[in-house]
Amino acid sequence: MAVILPAPAESRKEATRNGLFASRRLGRWGRWLLVLAMTVWFLAPLLPLALWFFAERWSFPGILPQEWGTGAVQEALAQGAVPAFGRSLGVALAVMAVATPMGLLAARAFAFHRPHGAGFLSALVFAPLALPPFAAAFGLNVLFLRLHLPPMFGIVLVLAVYALPYTTFTLRVAYGAYECGFEDEARMLGASRWRVLSRVHLPLLAPALMRAAFLAFLVGWSDYVVTLLVGGGTLVTVPLLVASAAAGTGNDAMLSVLSVTAVLPPLVLLLGAAIHTRRRLGVRS
Amino acid sequence: MKDMSSWSRRKFLAAAVMTGTVAGLSACSGAAPTARTFDDWAQVSDQARGQTVKLWMYGGDQQGNTYIDQHLVPAAAEVGVKLERVPVADTKDAMNRVLSEVQAGTTDGAVDLVWVNGDNFGTGKQAGAWACGWTSLLPNMALTAPQDPLLTNDFGTPVEDCEAPWNKAQFTVVYNAATVERPPGSIAELLQWARKNPGRFTYPAPPDFTGSVFTRQVLNSVSGGYENVPLAFDRSAYEDLTPALFDAMSEVAPALWREGRTYPKSGEELNALFADGQVDFTMTYGPATLTKLVKDGTYPPQTTVLELDGGTLGNASFLAVPATSGNQAGAMVVANIALSAEQQATKADPRIWGQFPVVSAERLDHRQQQLFEALPTSSVVPAYEVLSRKANPELSAEWVSELDQGWRRELLGGK
Structure with a gap:
């Protein structure tokens, strides 16, 4: 007597019905959410920094700067x-x-x-x-x-x-x-x-x-x-x-210029190292 | 203790180490190097030519930095002195460097001039860190009033020729006239206002400089005027006067910003709360910065200086030359230029820096007086004569530390 194996698609459907894949799908959603949350967590604090970079005037209660410009860059240079x-x-x-x-x-x-x-x-x-x-x-x-x-x-x-x-x-x-x-x-x-x-x-x-x-x-x-x-x-x-x-008070714009530029050299080093490692791995494989 | 976190750990540590060093130095005070002596001014200016002077100063005030770079540096260069500005986050950083140098017996130190006053000056003097006996040589000292109490005593420490006057300052409380309809007219009324408007007022936690000044201001108020507080520290006066002070501050605490459960850590944090509209008042010992902060939109446009009935505390800040500096002649020349009528007037211009001058109007000639008369008035800060009306003299440095500790015990201890 021949044993009839269920087709793969069948088996998957079966498994889904049994709830075998449910946790994995949930896990995938969870992972997505986590990645999203982490991204927001890391990038959100940088957003005001980026806005201050070009803010000529940003008074309470404005959500966005009222005037834009490069005054802060000039201040930092001075x-x-x-x-x-x-x-x-x-x-x-x-x-x-x-x-x-x-x-x-x-x-x-x-x-x-x-x-x-x-x-x-x-x-x-x-x-x-x-x-x-x-x-x-x-x-x-x-x-x-x-x-x-x-x-x-x-x-x-x-x-x-x-x-x-x-x-x-x-x-x-x-x-x-x-x-x-x-x-x-x-x-x-x-x-x-x-x-x-x-x-x-x-x-x-x-x-x-x-x-x-x-x-x-x-x-x-x-x-x-x-x-x-x-x-x-x-x-x-x-x-x-x-x-x-x-x-001091009122130095936010200049501070953001200094901080953002201060992040650049370590970031460049990090990216350089990552690219270098990847290339080496690529050569090997 | 959990409250420790509210103070900067670094500053606390800095103060602790500084105290330790001073204690160590006073045990063998003979080791401190002494100032080089000069016979007359001609000798000083001769020796100064070609020297490089490093001025260490608080760098958080961009207008101040710009004034130095664009006005004082070129003026010093004209007489052959190269002036370099070293920006620090806190004058204590400069003090720590000087004290290390004193301990090492350095004679060509990295600090030639420090913008200083109060406990930093007192600590340095106790450690023999300053060159003394030189300010009377400065020709421009003639422009200051010799008996001006602000210039002869620095928070209770006699100046005694160990630092040259530079700026005057007046403790200033400011409010946003757009939100405060009927501004209080005295410190007592201010505390009353705070109780009626919960969450709209607070002050930085002592031992922050600004918070500490506010505490002394309240002390003067609850004591029925500054006349009733002896300037030199006195234990029995402390026992008599401070219960009323801490009662007043404890009473208002629940109505402060965040129910007084926490306080801004520094004057800058309080300024940020004011700038963001979270509170309606802020306070500063450096009203010079107000004009720019309103103009550039950091502070609300209707920022107004509060007129206080009992007057406010006033002080002066100075330029001191460390005993370890190898360029003392150059440093003296810079201090003299900074004291000239021209530089004092430039520095007093609210568009440039707006710092109140230390020179006395009666001692200026007609041309020099005109320099000051030509200055525009600030749209925010009243003239020094107005602001310093009924000025309260500063208490001695010992009072300051006792009150700071008392505040911590009474206001934070119960939590």
């Missing part, structure tokens, strides 16, 4: 936004250049060599997360002044320590999933140590390296208190302009 931008970029890139390789070395040591007192050492590396930058800046500043350290050097030194927990953690996770077999394979095939590092090790870690570098960049890019106290006002960066403008 307060020295362009040189401040350049200085911020310099600080952020320097912090990134110091903290990323340091984090790489620390992560490697933690992952592969299990140093003596690993617990204590990792607590030490992560300590900056618990210690407010103000306390560190204030305490170290006296020492730096006695040593006559150049301000830029002091800023990068302190901020790199503050970026270290992020870079170390990100790269430690990457090393946790790292397969040493690839390196052995390459060595067996006759690659030199240097070649293994440049063609196997670093490419495998590239996504994590980029994430770590990005986080270090953000630490330098967003700092106020260390730049001001240790820098002694020699470096008026974007956060300094933003903080002092935010301490």
Whole structure:
């Protein structure tokens, strides 16, 4: 006797009737709603910022600005936004250049060599997360002044320590999933140590390296208190302009110009990293 | 304590560290560097040529920033001094840098000039952070009245040649005439108005600067006038006078914005509430900004300065030179230019900044007086003579901190 299997469509209909797909469909709706809610949640706060950017006059109770213009951009320029931008970029890139390789070395040591007192050492590396930058800046500043350290050097030194927990953690996770077999394979095939590092090790870690570098960049890019106290006002960066403008009334339009432009460099970095990763994956597949 | 969140943690920490440093310094006050001495003004201006002076000042007032960049910087450049402005969110940031430098024994510090007054000046003086004995050298000091109490005492701390006067200010309460039909005429009436109009009035929580001023203003009012409050702190006067103060403030609290369960954290937050029409009053120790805020539409067009029967508190702000500065001569030259009749008049122009001058009309010659007479009047802020009528002198810095703490205990403690 032949067994009659229901046609696929039949079975699906059957399943729907039985309620087998109901939860999945609900789930799909739920996911859609969640995505929508998240999008609104992330973008809604940016909307007034975008409106303020071009608001020449926006008085209560107007829902939209009453006058539009580029006055706020000119104000931001008059307060020295362009040189401040350049200085911020310099600080952020320097912090990134110091903290990323340091984090790489620390992560490697933690992952592969299990140093003596690993617990204590990792607590030490992560300590900056618990210690407010103000306390560190204030305490170290006296020492730096006695040593006559150049301000830029002091800023990068302190901020790199503050970026270290992020870079170390990100790269430690990457090393946790790292397969040493690839390196052995390459060595067996006759690659030199240097070649293994440049063609196997670093490419495998590239996504994590980029994430770590990005986080270090953000630490330098967003700092106020260390730049001001240790820098002694020699470096008026974007956060300094933003903080002092935010301490006043009626600066909303200029603040939005500064804030929106301050989001751009990290955003560009993030997009660049995403595109780079995708392209690499594309090449591989 | 949950109320701690209502104050900026950073500021709190800054104040704590600052106090700690001062305590440490006074234990070994001999370590503080002393000011370089000059014989006469010619020597100062000679040495100043070619120096770069970093002026650290609150940067939240764009008109102030623009005045420095467009007027004071070029005037300083004319006599060979390069002036650079360092904007800070709070003068305490500048103080922290100076105190670090004092502790490190720096002689070529990064702060050459600070816009300062009140407790920041007092703290710095206690720590030996200021260069003293130089303001009498400034030729333009002759334009100020020597016995002007606002210029000889800074919140109870004797100035003693340690800072040069720059601006005068008057505590000002403003209201929106479009919504307040019959404006109150005194602080007592203002509190009454608040009780009758629930949710339409509030003040920033002390120890915010503005909230703290308002508390002192209420103290003067409930004490039957400023004459009854001794300027120097006195424990028994505190015990006598403050019960009435905190009673008055507790009584009005349930009628404040959000039933007084929360207060604006800063003067700027209160300003934002006023700008958004959530309350009908705001208050400031810097009425200079009002003209622009009304003109650019931040504040409602019918913003009006409240005339208060008992007068309001007045103060002066100064330019101080840290003892650690390596460009003291340059800094003195800038302070002198800032005190000139020309700069004081420019700065008083409401289209430029609108800060009240510290120079005295009787001490100006005819040409200099004309500079001030030619100034347009502000559409919002009355003239200084009007605003400072019956001006109340500021209480000593010790009063300020005691009242701030008392307010926290009495108004927030019960919650």
